Amino acid sequence: MKIDIGNALADVASPGVSRAALDRLDDRVEACHDRIERGRRDDEFGYAALNLPETTDPEAITEAVDPVAGAEYVLVVGIGGSALGAATLAEALGDSRVLTLDNVDPREVSEVLSLLPLDETVLNVVSRSGTTAETLANFLVARAAFEEADVDWTDRTVVTTGDSGPLRDLADDHDLPALRVPDGVPGRFSALSSVGLVPLAVRGHDIAPILDGARDAADLSGSLYETPGYAYGAVAYALDARGAAVNAMLPYAESLDSFGEWFAQLWAESLGKDGLGQLPARALGATDQHSQLQRYRAGPANTLVTFVRPRERTSLPIPETDVDDLAYLGGTGMDDLIDAEFEATEASLAAANRPSVRVELDRVDGRGIGELLYTMEVACVLAGELYGVETFTQPAVEWGKNATRGLIGESNEESAAVAEKTRLVVE
Amino acid sequence: MKIDIGNALADVASPGVSRAALDRLDDRVEACHDRIERGRRDDEFGYAALNLPETTDPEAITEAVDPVAGAEYVLVVGIGGSALGAATLAEALGDSRVLTLDNVDPREVSEVLSLLPLDETVLNVVSRSGTTAETLANFLVARAAFEEADVDWTDRTVVTTGDSGPLRDLADDHDLPALRVPDGVPGRFSALSSVGLVPLAVRGHDIAPILDGARDAADLSGSLYETPGYAYGAVAYALDARGAAVNAMLPYAESLDSFGEWFAQLWAESLGKDGLGQLPARALGATDQHSQLQRYRAGPANTLVTFVRPRERTSLPIPETDVDDLAYLGGTGMDDLIDAEFEATEASLAAANRPSVRVELDRVDGRGIGELLYTMEVACVLAGELYGVETFTQPAVEWGKNATRGLIGESNEESAAVAEKTRLVVE
Known part of the structure; x- marks a missing residue:
């Protein structure tokens, strides 16, 4: 697992975090790390994960x-x-x-x-x-x-x-x-x-390989410069504090589409509390270059884009063509094309001073996905410590659960409130 | 098509828009409507859609x-x-x-x-x-x-x-x-x-029914109180101006999951320019109550949630059970359950003063989807007029296209910039 936070630095991006600020944040990371390690040692609720x-x-x-x-x-x-x-x-x-x-x-x-x-x-x-x-x-x-x-x-x-x-x-x-x-x-x-x-x-x-991959990432050190999950969690937190209220998860692999959904749950439900937390937005490369990229590059500067890609892919040659406009595609591979699009899109955001982070796994397989999920959990737990929220609970969903129960079964306080809806209908 | 903006009003939600502000905005809607009607009459680029x-x-x-x-x-x-x-x-x-x-x-x-x-x-x-x-x-x-x-x-x-x-x-x-x-x-x-x-x-x-449904929505009047698409576009714009930088599209129907993706492209690529535009986030009800709802209800108050549901659904009875805790489910229908969850979740946001809009179509079929797509296009074109952006172009994606071409074929200015990436790698 490699996490490259270069494009989230203040010399590249705005919002961005300076090296000096990251160094100071690393002191807090060390303290959070001690808390996390204690939680793991005692198998405390949440940290046990x-x-x-x-x-x-x-x-x-x-x-x-x-x-x-x-x-x-x-x-x-x-x-x-x-x-x-x-x-x-x-x-x-x-x-x-x-x-x-x-x-x-x-x-x-x-x-x-x-x-x-x-x-x-x-x-x-x-x-x-x-x-x-x-x-x-x-x-x-x-x-x-x-x-x-x-x-x-x-x-x-x-x-x-x-x-x-x-x-x-x-x-x-x-x-x-x-x-x-x-x-x-x-x-x-x-x-x-x-x-x-x-x-x-x-x-x-x-x-077993899924757990092996996770184990590869489980030896945490107390510095964001040494632990990929901490690097990601700390940078996401630092960028949110500087205006990146949205975290757009953009894997460049169809086989990581559900991972984006998994990440969105992890991030939203763990960190979205007390008025804090980034909004996780799901996307998929290269497809969303034709959908979300315009907004990431030219809309409000409130979005951190998280690129994820496997370093190795299946190869699939693109046949030659006699069409002049497309000759550049012939003889190359679809793997080369998606990787070129990945690097081009990442660079296009940097050229517009928009922050991004690059997450690379060796390949999308059992070991790779185990390592990726574990690393993102580490990032989330660290971010929760930095925000100072209760990472492992989800109290805000109870109201709706009670209301649902009341609407279907015996009426209660919450379901009674449903009927009082303010309406302004246009049809 | 019914659009209910009651839960986006300032007496319910913050950010929210007051009736007085909406009335003033309606004057601008009328002027935008004139522009839109002229564009349609002359089949101008974009308006022709x-x-x-x-x-x-x-x-x-x-x-x-x-x-x-x-x-x-x-x-x-x-x-x-x-x-x-x-x-x-x-x-x-x-x-x-x-x-x-x-x-x-x-x-x-x-x-x-x-x-x-x-x-x-x-x-x-x-x-x-x-x-x-x-x-x-x-x-x-x-x-x-x-x-x-x-x-x-x-x-x-x-x-x-x-x-x-x-x-x-x-x-x-x-x-x-x-x-x-x-x-x-x-x-x-x-x-x-x-x-x-x-x-x-x-x-x-x-x-043909798809186009019939669209035609049902194509007779636009110059007021947001009379045209559902204008109501939605105007409220989304007004809420963005008051802090709702994110628009979470939350249909309560699996058959509208791709619609969420279509909407995300429409909204991001049309409005995400000149530093403006909401970030469209895709979600799906009822599933995302167990994922995104915590963040919508208790995270930063920067999100407009757009609920979409069909008024008619297939019915599917839930068998009776002798488990006490679940007895309330038996004898009801899955259609009733998802509708109860829809209303409960909508009310749970209102109870926490978070803004939402409810979009209702008759049912998810050809006619219904035609009407829904057309209505959202009208909303987007109106919002583009209100923001004052070029709704129908997507200039920010060109840089990356050129870089990709340069990386695969003959090197160019953009592809040369890719190599200059700032790195700070943690592994």
């Missing part, structure tokens, strides 16, 4: 899912952190047969369940509490679809949940393979645990 | 693609505005067999071409100039894949391009069905023309 490369046992997961291993399809029923980790890992491994039900859209859910061959599909239901409304609604509907299709769902369901709750009871009642969500690990930090890894193990992937 | 519901002839498109109509798959080879319109329309129509090659990722391109049954696939190559690097590279690679598979690509290729250029020549040489990109319509405003409609016609869809 940074121990997952050591505490997750890939063999135990592989063994536990053995009864259903090798399935043609896995349908992950979960939402937020209970779905995004698996989706991100599967995409990085090039596996398009790990699907998710992570919304309660009736049209989508019906379509997914009608298109999947259920007798070749394993359900992985994921919820720590076992009471997440969307997840349980989807599970109830999916179970009914299995019954309708005369497929025994108890032969094809794996549960990932806490020590107690409705899903734990269900697993006990039906003798289902059941994995524990580890203690002290919030959903958005759980990709490197059973939560993210079970679907891949069911599909027959070797999950 | 708002005439597409009248100038696009669905029967002519259907006839032109007749030789390849009814194909099992359509592969759209285009990027930016040459791909997003078709992807948005196909998703809204529930057609998952319109695929796009809209990136130059070698791993992805190889995979798509190896998985598709090429003898049942029609290629639609889309580029006004016929020289877009990514599109032509993908076309050259796709054509080679057809040849490799012994499938005659000249029988299965439709071209959408300008009056001259390499793609026009190609169509002439091989007698391919070729459709004209209409004059005066920038790519991001071209969904309602041949650019967006050809792939659907090839798949056998009736494209």
Whole structure:
């Protein structure tokens, strides 16, 4: 993992951070590092996530899912952190047969369940509490679809949940393979645990390299100049303080599209509190050069662009053409073209004094994605310390959950407030 | 189409706009409306896009693609505005067999071409100039894949391009069905023309309802209180001026996920210039309640959340359960659940004094999506007038295009600048 913060320096960009300010910030990083290391040592809530490369046992997961291993399809029923980790890992491994039900859209859910061959599909239901409304609604509907299709769902369901709750009871009642969500690990930090890894193990992937990659990044030093995750977290924080209220995540690889979504959850839910935190915006290179680049380069100077790319790619030659205007493309590779676009776009922002950071992984594979996810978690935990927020909670979503419950079931204070909406309708 | 701006008013939200300020802004809207109507009358560059519901002839498109109509798959080879319109329309129509090659990722391109049954696939190559690097590279690679598979690509290729250029020549040489990109319509405003409609016609869809829906929204009056698109554009502009630098597009329907991407291009590339313009952030309800909502509700008050939902949905009953904690779900429908989450989330933002706008369409179908796209185009053109920017150009992307060309072919000023990158690498 290489993180290049050169284009976020004040001599290149505005907003940008000076070397002197970074040096001063590094003293704070050292203090935050001590806090983080203490949290890891004591397996404190949240900090425990940074121990997952050591505490997750890939063999135990592989063994536990053995009864259903090798399935043609896995349908992950979960939402937020209970779905995004698996989706991100599967995409990085090039596996398009790990699907998710992570919304309660009736049209989508019906379509997914009608298109999947259920007798070749394993359900992985994921919820720590076992009471997440969307997840349980989807599970109830999916179970009914299995019954309708005369497929025994108890032969094809794996549960990932806490020590107690409705899903734990269900697993006990039906003798289902059941994995524990580890203690002290919030959903958005759980990709490197059973939560993210079970679907891949069911599909027959070797999950050990993912944890190996994470372990490569887990030896943290107390300086931003030595630890890539700290470099990224510190620079994002410093740029936000100087006006970069938006963090646009721009991976140059289709196989990192879900990673962008995973990152957006990590960043928004961990840091978006007390009036603080960058707005994470998802994008994808090279495509979004034809969509978002105009705004990044010429709109308000409030955006840090985070470029991510693999240093190695599959090669794919572009055939020669006799069209003059396009002759420059012929004989080169599509890998060279996307890399040229990457460097050109990065330079185009620097030439317009807009800040960016470059994150490079060796390649998009198990080891690479493990290292990338872990590094970004480190960055997020450090940024949380620097902002001084409670990184590992998400209190602002409770109001809406209560209101939903009140609208569907018994009315409560929040659901009563829904009816009082101020309206000004134009039609 | 109903647009409710009640939750963007100053008595609800901060930032918010007062009724008095809106009334004053409405005078400017009237002047902008006159400018827009003049542009439409004279078919001026850009404004001509708002005439597409009248100038696009669905029967002519259907006839032109007749030789390849009814194909099992359509592969759209285009990027930016040459791909997003078709992807948005196909998703809204529930057609998952319109695929796009809209990136130059070698791993992805190889995979798509190896998985598709090429003898049942029609290629639609889309580029006004016929020289877009990514599109032509993908076309050259796709054509080679057809040849490799012994499938005659000249029988299965439709071209959408300008009056001259390499793609026009190609169509002439091989007698391919070729459709004209209409004059005066920038790519991001071209969904309602041949650019967006050809792939659907090839798949056998009736494209007339899409244009009918757009026409429903095309009769503009000079007041934001009477024209939904003006209401949305004016409120977004007014809120940006008061601190809402981010516009988070949050549709509550999986079938509008691509619409979010289409909107992000429209908003970013049209308005992100001269240091102005909101940052469009893509999200999806209900899923992102478990990801972005914490930040929207408790992070910096710099975000307008735009809710979009269909008033009618497929119904899908949730089976009863004997689990106490979940009993409230049983017997209700998934459609009721997602609608309750929509209203609860909207109210939760209002309760925290965060601004939002609600956009409602009747349902997600051809007519509904046509009306929605047209309304958002009207909003964008109005906002461009209010900001005083050149809505229909995208000058900031040229630097990077030149640099890419220089990196791959003959070196030039921009590509030379790429080599001078400032580095500060942490690994």
